[in-house]
Amino acid sequence: MIDGNETGFSRRTFLASGTVATAAVPLAAQAKGRTMDQAAAVRAETGVPITLRINGGNHRVTVDPRTTLLDTLRERLGLTGAKKGCDQGQCGACTVHVDGRATLSCLTLAVAAQGRDITTIEGLAAADGTLHPMQAAFVDNDAFQCGYCTPGQIMSAIAIVHDGHANDANTIREAMSGNLCRCAAYPNIVAAIEQAAVQMKRG
Amino acid sequence: MRPFTYTLADDAPAAVRQATVPADAHVRAPVQLMGGGTTLLDLMKLDVMRPDAVIDITPLATARYGNIEASTTELRLGALVRMSDAAEDPAVVRYYPVIAQSLGLAASQQLRNMARLGGNALQRTRCNYFRDTSYAQCNKRNPGSGCAAIDGFNRLHAVLGTSDHCIASYPGDFAQALIALDATVEILSAGGARSMRFADLHRLPGSTPHIETSLAPGEMITAYVIPAGPWTRRSTYTKVRDRESYAFALASAAVALDMDGATVRSARIALGGVATVPWRATEAEALLSGKPLDETSATRAAEAAFAGAKTHEHNAYKVPLGKATLVRALLTAQAMEL
Ligand SMILES: Cc1cc2nc3c(=O)[nH]c(=O)nc-3n(C[C@H](O)[C@H](O)[C@H](O)COP(=O)(O)OP(=O)(O)OC[C@H]3O[C@@H](n4cnc5c(N)ncnc54)[C@H](O)[C@@H]3O)c2cc1C
Ligand code: SF4
Ligand code: FES
Ligand code: FES
Numbered sequence A: 001m002i003d004g005n006e007t008g009f010s011r012r013t014f015l016a017s018g019t020v021a022t023a024a025v026p027l028a029a030q031a032k033g034r035t036m037d038q039a040a041a042v043r044a045e046t047g048v049p050i051t052l053r054i055n056g057g058n059h060r061v062t063v064d065p066r067t068t069l070l071d072t073l074r075e076r077l078g079l080t081g082a083k084k085g086c087d088q089g090q091c092g093a094c095t096v097h098v099d100g101r102a103t104l105s106c107l108t109l110a111v112a113a114q115g116r117d118i119t120t121i122e123g124l125a126a127a128d129g130t131l132h133p134m135q136a137a138f139v140d141n142d143a144f145q146c147g148y149c150t151p152g153q154i155m156s157a158i159a160i161v162h163d164g165h166a167n168d169a170n171t172i173r174e175a176m177s178g179n180l181c182r183c184a185a186y187p188n189i190v191a192a193i194e195q196a197a198v199q200m201k202r203g
Numbered sequence B: 001m002r003p004f005t006y007t008l009a010d011d012a013p014a015a016v017r018q019a020t021v022p023a024d025a026h027v028r029a030p031v032q033l034m035g036g037g038t039t040l041l042d043l044m045k046l047d048v049m050r051p052d053a054v055i056d057i058t059p060l061a062t063a064r065y066g067n068i069e070a071s072t073t074e075l076r077l078g079a080l081v082r083m084s085d086a087a088e089d090p091a092v093v094r095y096y097p098v099i100a101q102s103l104g105l106a107a108s109q110q111l112r113n114m115a116r117l118g119g120n121a122l123q124r125t126r127c128n129y130f131r132d133t134s135y136a137q138c139n140k141r142n143p144g145s146g147c148a149a150i151d152g153f154n155r156l157h158a159v160l161g162t163s164d165h166c167i168a169s170y171p172g173d174f175a176q177a178l179i180a181l182d183a184t185v186e187i188l189s190a191g192g193a194r195s196m197r198f199a200d201l202h203r204l205p206g207s208t209p210h211i212e213t214s215l216a217p218g219e220m221i222t223a224y225v226i227p228a229g230p231w232t233r234r235s236t237y238t239k240v241r242d243r244e245s246y247a248f249a250l251a252s253a254a255v256a257l258d259m260d261g262a263t264v265r266s267a268r269i270a271l272g273g274v275a276t277v278p279w280r281a282t283e284a285e286a287l288l289s290g291k292p293l294d295e296t297s298a299t300r301a302a303e304a305a306f307a308g309a310k311t312h313e314h315n316a317y318k319v320p321l322g323k324a325t326l327v328r329a330l331l332t333a334q335a336m337e338l
Helices: A011-023 A069-076 A133-140 A150-162 A169-175 A186-202 B012-019 B040-045 B058-062 B083-088 B090-095 B097-104 B109-114 B117-121 B174-180 B282-288 B295-305 B318-335
Strands: A048-054 A057-063 A095-098 A101-104 A117-119 B005-008 B031-034 B053-056 B068-070 B074-078 B184-189 B192-197 B220-227 B235-240 B251-260 B263-272
Touching: A048 A069, A057 A069, A095 A150, A101 A150, A101 B109, A133 A150, A133 A186, A150 A169, A150 A186, A150 B109, A169 A186, B012 B031, B012 B053, B012 B184, B012 B220, B031 B040, B068 B090, B074 B090, B083 B090, B083 B097, B083 B109, B083 B117, B090 B097, B097 B174, B097 B235, B097 B251, B117 B174, B117 B220, B174 B235, B174 B251, B174 B263, B235 B318, B251 B318, B263 B282, B263 B295, B263 B318, B282 B295, B295 B318
Parallel strands: A048 A117, B005 B053, B031 B053
Antiparallel strands: A048 A057, A095 A101, A095 A117, B068 B074, B074 B220, B184 B192, B184 B220, B235 B251, B251 B263
């Protein structure tokens, strides 16, 4: 298999390696840079080799064009931080950053994410393991219960601080409304974001 | 999802040429342009839409299609502008608040980051019988099959512009701002560029609910042009939902007023959440024209706006809710400090 998984062995890559090798028939042409004049567009059954830039590293993977960015991250690249809640754009559990913008990876095709800078929850902590201020604030404020929605919450939270939407509890609640929490940890999530916003603005 | 070919567009006329293939309805067209994909991929996963080919037009945003251009006479919004960028553009916020608010109150931050203005106006109804292919009856999805909603669960369905064939409500918000402000939509066809009134874009369901717009298959929306007027600054969008954020409108109103003191010179009113298409409330506008605006006249206008309402088992509440929403929008616009 040609997954350029730089995160090392995981349960997911192990599972994927059993099933993917036969499906991945590399095509000569890359989807990226393909122009309208080139007759052969990327056809589903064959699969297409793509390169995704995730958390600063390039990952080569061959995907069926139907594959979402979420499934590629989770099932092919061992990056299982982004979660699948609804797979229909309704819950925010799959939120990642694409070129710095909070984006739903379940409604993004992997082929369409080439050439973009993708950041997932796995890319936030420093190399020495120091948590991002937003991650630390979620811990400090007990801003989760089961934790399933948390990676998506944190990715959205960082984006709304950068976008200038984390001014007070009301703007935070509005800007975070695309991230549902079945455990209803909302008050603590808002408190965590208020705390981290101050630290992130200080730099 | 069924197999499809994915192509990245680098040239608008070529994309339109490739997408121009015969189809009886856009929802069934075998080639689909893709902006943010937030409607298209969702409906493809649900097997409601089954294109053979998807043409990703987002690279065209680097051309004029991705620009917001505000002059003293008009606002031009490229079809590939992101909802979030238009909602927060300083000129749009200040001079066309109804547009900024209609976009800012829609969907979620993530969806607004992804979705583009061209696809936004073309988003499809959230009628559950349309979205769930296990229901055999849906004239919009499967022409001639009947309508499961008319005798089904129709709490979210329309009360204006319905027919015996479809009562699905138009779900979007931005379109109400565009129709209220007399926008024009610019279109690229295989034969060249054309434009039409935004009011002519969406079609009433009538006996052909599967034909939702006046666009021919393959035609691409390239921009919306909104003329500036004394009413554009005094404009607002009021949206009422089941929850305060991240939900479609049960009832909404886009209002733009040209006032002479307390008297209305002209009112522009569109209603959302209650109608099958973006709905211009011309009777209400006519009643207000030249009259003082207060709660009484606003209520009279709202009565007129819903005079033709036709309700079903679960959606009668939309008539009083829609009226109250319009009254609130009118009084909010009047009270705006410019
Ligand atoms: C959970 C959820 C909640 C939402 N809530 C709201 C809400 O509250 N209010 C609201 O208004 N919307 C809401 N939406 C809908 C959302 O705003 C639309 O899905 C989005 O605006 C569509 O834009 P897009 O670029 O993603 O379109 P796409 O999905 O890319 O395209 C939609 C359709 O339009 C066609 N198309 C796209 N661009 C063009 C073009 N330039 N010319 C011609 N055809 C084109 C495509 O072929 C396709 O058929 C919600 C969506 C979700 C998933
Ligand atoms: S209301 Fe329209 S979309 Fe819904 S089931 Fe009836 S025909 Fe289909
Ligand atoms: S999994 Fe993407 S929004 Fe729910
Ligand atoms: S912590 Fe359980 S869903 Fe949010």
